[in-house]
Amino acid sequence: MSEVHHQAESDYKARDCVGETVKIGAGSALAGVVYSTVSNAYQTHQFDRASVFTRTGTSVKYFGIVGVTYSATYCMMNNLRHKQDHWNSGAAGAAAGATLGLLSRSFPIMFGAAAAIGATMWVFDYTGSSVRGPFGDATYEEREKIRRSHLAN
DSSP: OGGGGOOOGGGOOOOOHHHHHHHHHHHHHHHHHHHHHHHHHTSOSOOOTTHHHHTSTHHHHHHHHHHHHHHHHHHHHHHHHTOOSHHHHHHHHHHHHHHHHHHTTOHHHHHHHHHHHHHHHHHHHHTTSOSSOTTTTOOHHHHHHHHHHHHHO
């Protein structure tokens, strides 16, 4: 089953790391602005439009830096290894987790977040980037055939 998750080297296409990193970094920083706005709305203080960036603005920085780290690491792993597989996601998740830990200035959090996020991203990509698995879109008949083939062995 694992051969489904590996891409042949002939299918490899080089990625534009700078373009992808800028795009993902801007998107994750925008997600940080949305998170900062929502968390700012639930706080009790004098209303000010700049408070999205002054009071809760660190979340914009955290979201942006972690997004940039993940996308840059993923793209560099893809281009260096000439493969697009689950190991790229694992390494990128570990780098993003380590960055998150470094931003909190704690080595135990850095190592724990690197291990947790790296393992989570590795498993997610290994299982076909789907919570439902590689057979999630299969019809009832196809799933029954797969189930019977496993029971016969």
